[in-house]
Amino acid sequence: MVTPQPGLPFLPWWKPPTTGASNKALAAGLIAGLGGAFLAVPNNGIGWFLAGLCGVGGVLLYAGRPTVERALWLAGALAFLAMGFLRAAEWIFPLSIMASMLCGSIAMAGGKTVRGLVFGAVGVALGGLRSIPWVAKGLSKRGPIGIRPFVSVGVALVLLLVFGSLLAGADKGFNDFLEGLVPDLDVGVYVRMGFFGVVAAAGALGACYLVAAPPDIKEDAEARPGTLRLKDYGLPVGVLVVLFTGFVGTQLAVLFGGEAYVMKTAGVTFAEYARSGFWQLLWVAILTLGVIAGVAHFAVKKTAREQLWLRVLLGSLAVLTLVIVASALSRMWFYQQAYGWTVLRLLVSSCEIWLAVVYLMVIAGGITLRANWLPKAIVGTGAAFLLAVMTMNPERVVADYNVSRFEATKKIDTWYLSQLSEDAVPALVRLPAAERSCALYRLKDRNVEEDWRDWNLARHNAKASLEGVAVTAATCESSYSGER
Template sequence: MTDEKPDAGSPEDASEGMAAARRRYRNFRKVGYRPVSGGAEPAEAGGSPAPEDVEPAAEKPVEPEKVAEPEKVAEPAQVATATLPPPSAWQSVPRYPVAGPTAAGAIVPPAPVPLLTWWRPPTTGAPAQVLVVGLIAGLAGAFLAPPNNGIGWFLAGLFGVGAVLFHAGKPSVERALWLAAALAFLAMGFLRAAEWIFPLCLMASMVCGSIAMAGGKTVRGLVFGALGVGLAGFRSIPWVAKGLSKRGPVGIRPFISVGVALALLLIFGSLLAGADQAFSDFLEGLVPDLEIGVYVRMAFFGAVAAFGAVGACYLVAAPAQINEDAESKPGSLRVKDYALPVGVLVLLFAGFVGTQLAVLFGGEQYVMETAGVTFAEYARSGFWQLLWVSILTLGVIAGVARFAAKKTAKEQLWLRILLGSLAVLTLVIVASALSRMWFYQQAYGWTVLRLLVASCEIWLAVVYLMVIASGITLRANWLPKAIIGTGTAFLLTVMAMNPERVVADYNVSRFEATKKIDTYYLSQLSEDAVPALVRLPEEQRSCALRYVRFRNVEEDWRDWNFARYTARKSLESVAVTERTCESPYSGER
């Protein structure tokens, strides 16, 4: 019996094809579309179905006569695929689902990169406590800060600092010292009457408060620290907006409550003021006369105070992560690169210091014989140049110390010798500048500018001593913070010692010894100098106090000033008459 295979059109083949088609359709319903890429997709991309998704092929019954024949291996079932439809010219590119995040052709958008990676914003919105802090500081700045220097500035700063500390918690020792310095500078607003002192103290107070909240110990950190509160104020705007949005609309009821309170205050306050004159005067003292300019000033002061307080709270919630402990890149400036320029400066300074020693030991006679000028003219002609030399040399030393190579012991030795010599010679130049200022004031007396510049020279001498100390170990991580700290201490000390009073006291004592005094210059001083000027005889006293006796800038209690109060008490015990005054000094002094 011959074995014959069934032809292609047999019923068995038709039923087998229909079964395979049904299996492919069921698998197509489970898997979905798969792009045609020239072959079956890998299993991890979802191209082939899992083994359990495909039904096993139906086994045909084995006929007895065909057992001896080799078994025919069935081909694996293919997954039905379909070509993606082309995008329409009138529509954007369609987005088809992918099997997973790692599927081929998936477009993953890049993660956003923050602008300042070392200063990330808070993840949540501003809490209600921050809004209260900003409100307290803003109201204090608007209603307590006066147009002139007075006690109101100190009270406004006290409210602002207290509100910030209420949110920030117990401060560290360093933060407490910086905040105390900020308040001490604001206190000069009611302790000193000189108009030039308060703007300087106000800026110093803002810098100290910013460093207190932002911190910093290196040059980069201290620069950010001085500007940190202002920058944080701008960055806090979306933070505050996010906090407000979570609380929903405020509603009209709080505004109605405030309006009713103001109406009741106005009605009953007016009735009580009309009932008693003393109470009316008291209310007039509390409520200043308001004009358009006053409203603008109050709004500006309040906005600045609230801005700074919220910025300080932002720094507490999101402090800047400046890596100040990381070592800086090693310098690449070789010894032969900087030895010649620094060596030339050392030789030049050494020659100048040699001539200064001859002047100091030779005295006035030596100067007049060699320079042909008086000792005072000689001192005046070179003081400002020596001041600029001291400042510029500090920059040269800082630049070379930063970029010079310090890997080997030889490089470190050369750096110590050259920069150390330059710092020591500059310290002698600072001493020469101070001696010139002393001789100059001996000839013409003290002025406020001379006192301030002499104090600056003393601070520069302290800075050079710290530079020499840091050069011994070649470690200056502590130096930037020490320079800022000593500068703040020197400025606060000068303001606390009352510079105008010191100048007036010295000039009055000099008049008692030499009968020489510049009453025109003394008349330009503020009420700070009045307790010293009342010691003068009647003629000189009247000329020195001819302007200050009519001066009165206080409008209400916020403008109260201790120096002005003391001056009024001093003027009550002496007579000041109208006189024609002429200064014995003429020309440039």
């Protein structure tokens, strides 16, 4: 029986620093905390980007000049935060916040293998929790002299609150004067500021903790040899290869036979045929990726024969899945030709394109059977694709396409377009008066900005586009026909 040593940390391969937090680390936490408390707001606006700049600046003040890889991940984190004031779509904002946190954590925690990247995704959060004794140790070394200024400030605030309240109650003029100086904030606003400030400070201190005590995950250690032999995985993978080959064969017949072949064999229109299978094909591509990863990791690869069979079976499966991804994309293309683009269709199509890139990387890694770079490449390309989609301004693209389609076919779903955000306004003002009123009535007098921290470029441009454009109340009936 092995008895754990006293004081052994929860993660034994992550040793705590031997010294307390330095002045630079404490300053980084203070800068990030103040930025989060006073700049982050409930709405998507420029305040979030400025708060992110404070956090990144504070961390770099402690960590010093970053490496190229760390600088790229941090730049990605700030780029996602910038979407908070470049785009007005409400669904983009939470995605950009989560993606920014992921990029920032990987920037400081690193990670190459699956294990390392899992830790990298939560490294800053764990570092924030583990930094509490580190920060306390750093503060305790400063002695009573370092605490006295904080005590003095606290006493001054208490005296100001007590005597200020009494004097304000004694004279209405003085009360009005104090109300003009103090902003009108309710308890909820203070709670929100405190929450954002604590989270930002903990994130910055967690990042500094990772610099002071980098974890020793041993990602470069040689992996254990697999135990899955060819007789174990050959039949299951072979069955999938045969099944996928049959499916790909029918897809080639559909692509060459066109709509007439589909209506003859399936009894439905080409658009209905495309809609019926897209989501199933998307799941096939995702689940097959898990099958390939599992077999590649656990398979025995000692002899040249075993390596050859692994390349043939998994390579065939990857190539066939790549054709299935192309089939799913073609289905979406035919479907949007019949019914137009929506944001969801654009997003899942982008996801399919990313999956195609992932399968190309899997095929490249399977040639040498050495793909230590693959997990980080998948995460990096995923973040890059998401950022590219946000930069593309999906709601504006969807609105532009549907307006152009209306000009050609006179079919448009104004109810759906009315649910879009200010991102789509510059395209929707091109519509005729009746359709324009139906699509823009919800955004005509909408205003969610309370102060400069809520400023958003897309909302600013939308307001400028709506000036001088007539948007009146109208009875809206969509001229679009057809089941979607």
